Amino acid sequence: MIKQILSKKVFAIYGLGNVGGSIAAVWLRAGAKVIGVDISKTLLTEIQDGISHKKEPFLSETFSKSIKNKSFFLTSDGIDASKRSSIKIIVVPVGLKNKKVDLSSVIQVTKNIAKGLKKGDTVILSPSVPPGTTEKIVLPILEKESKLKGEKDFYLIYNPERIFEGRAVKDIEENYPAVISGLGPKSLKIAENLFRIISKKGVLKMPTLAEAEAEKLFEGAYRDVNIALANELAEYCEKIGINFWETRKGANSQPFCHLHYPGTGVGGLCIPVYPRIIIENASKFGKTMSLLEYSRRINDNMPKKCVDDAIKMLLKNKIKPKNAKVAVLGLGFRGEVTDTRLSPTYDVVNEFLKKECTVTVHDPYIFEDTILPKSVPLTKDLVTATQNADLIFISSDHKIYSKLDSKSFSKGKKSILFFDGRNVLNPKLFSSGMLNTIGIGKN
Ligand SMILES: NC(=O)C1=CN([C@@H]2O[C@H](COP(=O)(O)OP(=O)(O)OC[C@H]3O[C@@H](n4cnc5c(N)ncnc54)[C@H](O)[C@@H]3O)[C@@H](O)[C@H]2O)C=CC1
């Protein structure tokens, strides 16, 4: 039955990145025909050649198989894709430009979709957006361009994607209920029928589009504030000489406490961005979001705080920061991702450069980068990155780093100091005084 429904539907997915690529794979795995739309010709070629999305399980193999059996077509022509599809899913990025929400990609794609919109079509918006975006920005563009009426001639849905990079397909298919909302009851019914096909955890119907848009932002705001709390409590533990990590275990041993992890900063296109989307939107209604603003300030200061602590460690070991060799491990915005957007490591590197240190960056998954200063080499070879280093600074929690010990490094004449900004190292494997970890009390 489901296969029959889907075999008649053609989906067009606009934006084949971490999220859009995963959504395309999920619908292909469910038996739908999919037109993948992206402006990046490089990405389209990589997908065609079966070498894209290497860090996301199931995607590359699903794409190759679907291209072969002619259920997956790739194009950069968003208007034609809209003409040839009945369900259009928008998954292009929504970021910040000078702390203002940037909806330009969403608007551009919506205009393309509108030029091919037909009676009976369904449009689904998925990126995280300010409450009101679907109804007040996307709907008017669709109606004006197509001369069709929402909820009468076509259907409009907001479905916030909640994937965690590295397990995106399973998150959509198994881990999370699909949050859905519609312009009206008909749109909502279509959303329910569609998302029940792919989501084993079922659907969570929100009363309005705006509440669905807001819930996604609230998830991120909750996380950012709790990370800020962990960062502030970790600094408190350092001051009074107790161990945050042990204290956290105790506090989290009851179901109402979920202390997060302190770290070298908060990166990615999501958690640092969602609170700012709320802050900006709230200001239009005369509301100041003091807690969100303060949490952002704490988290944005973490790279500087951690580098300052690492510099103190160098000085305590009679090593002058000027020309000290520092190996920064982890360029991804968090462990096990190749995504460097808003990675705290960029700020960590700049703080070390301000102290005139010599910096090398290591990452096991990222081989090229256009943002790091030219004076800072990027390498995937740990020995190259750390040879003759005075200090090793762990900035992202890639799994590989948790296996390191003091013998993992070239036997230079001097002992190496470690600042573990993600608490991934095993202190038992390091002699005392060599290792400083965030939140570990007096060092
Ligand atoms: N990355 C994540 O973990 C999650 C992200 N999100 C939301 O999803 C949005 C997208 O995130 P990602 O997939 O990570 O972004 P991404 O940058 O990996 O992918 C976006 C894709 O859209 C393409 N694109 C940009 N403008 C386009 C246009 N006008 N027409 C067609 N294609 C266009 C880009 O070339 C890129 O391939 C984010 O802004 C965020 O709001 C939601 C949940 C998780």
Ligand SMILES: CC(=O)N[C@@H]1[C@@H](OP(=O)(O)OP(=O)(O)OC[C@H]2O[C@@H](n3ccc(=O)[nH]c3=O)[C@H](O)[C@@H]2O)O[C@H](C(=O)O)[C@@H](O)[C@@H]1O
């Ligand atoms: C509420 C929530 O947990 N959202 C998840 C989050 O995933 P994301 O890929 O952004 O990773 P993340 O684990 O939140 O990390 C974001 C940043 O925060 C840092 N981080 C994270 C957790 C923590 O306790 N301490 C900390 O410092 C990470 O190192 C990273 O730099 O954001 C995704 C999103 O919305 O895009 C969302 O789908 C994911 O489920």
